[in-house]
Amino acid sequence: MAGSETLTAARWMHPELDRCVHCGLCLSACPTYRVLGREADSPRGRIYQMIQVAHGNLPLSASVIRHLDLCVACRGCESACPSGVRYGELIEHARTLIEQTSVRPTFVRLARRLALRHLVLSPVMLRSAARLLWVYQRAGCRTVVRKARLLPSKLALADQFAPEIEPPSFYRYYGQTLPAQGTRRGRVAFFAGCVANVACASLNRATVRVLRRLGYDVWIPARQTCCGALHAHAGLREDAQKLARQNVDVFLAEPCDAIVSNAAGCGAALKSYADWLASDPVYVGKAKVFVQMVRDVTEFLDATGVNGQLRPLKVRVTYQDPCHLAHVQKLREAPRRLLRAVPGLELREMLHADLCCGSGGIYSLLEPSMSLEILRRKMEEVNETGAEWVVTANTGCWVQLKAGVRLFGRGQRVLHVVEVLDEACRAGGEVSGGL
Ligand code: SF4
Ligand code: SF4
Incomplete structure (x- = not known):
């Protein structure tokens, strides 16, 4: 191999590659392997290809890139792996290197x-x-x-996956602090996302309503920006770090008890800021403080408590674990406890509730064919439960499952956990302030 090629291959070396013992216990947790049944589209197969590229035994061909592109980055394989391989780091590392080489068509880049x-x-x-x-x-x-x-x-x-737009956007609340209703329990900052401001505005409003009804002033910082997850997943690491610095500065500018997110993917990214900024001496300390304050909204409400404030809802629901809540933030029970806290609500578990629904940030737009097949299979398992509502805890899954119901469902309603709580809280009366 020529010297420059050796150098390029060596950049693919990553300590996590050595931890994989190729046991294959992750295969059945992988949505793309379940659809295609091909080793090259499994976590073990993708890791094997990364190792071969790193050792210079395999060129970074269009075929290798295709297998890596098809990964949803759901990280279901991490939960299944007995060796603790941090696959998320590997796929982000690989995508960063692919992005830095000029192998994609210019138009796509x-x-x-x-x-x-x-x-x-x-x-x-x-x-x-x-x-x-x-x-x-x-x-x-x-x-x-x-x-x-x-x-x-x-x-x-x-x-087919485009979200149904419901104006007005959530941006109108930026810069405001909306007061608590009833007995004040504290002050939280709300992380509103980027696309969610236009695609999930009603969900953001419901989140703020619930927090206010449960006694929290909700501060919505004006200069907050995208969490950077989409950039990190696409291999644009420096862009992700820049956004992380801006959010750290903005959210630490005023005192609050927690930084609350209703999007599992964003929350996972926000909780990674100390890692993203580990080599930045100016920001690493501030990022650690920031990370300590970040809470998924289900995590926050489960810890602070909602009992005694919910009216009965006679409804059968099933719960879809968002990948970045279950596999990355390790939050499986908090959302279920919140659902069970609603009197009259019956929670029916679906098969493979923690298997990806095919959303994956912008994956459904980049790989619509695979995303659709993953979603079709997910909806079969949803339908089997006989649930009237499909509940999840992530904006991306919320949009994806709505498409799933339109295409393959039986007229179920799709809600975020916090929207279920919002419905159950209504007996407390409407809050003021346009929400
Ligand atoms: S990633 Fe983990 S579970 Fe999958 S093959 Fe490697 S060691 Fe086994
Ligand atoms: S992240 Fe998800 S899609 Fe990618 S290899 Fe792991 S289980 Fe498969």
């Missing part, structure tokens, strides 16, 4: 960078894109486009 460096970071662009999507969805254009099959096949598939 530019489109990804435009979306991640401009669209998701700009409230103006996100609001404009949401307005266009809203017109497309509500003015009958979508029906015409679908009937006439005007979209190319991959775009037509991705169109």
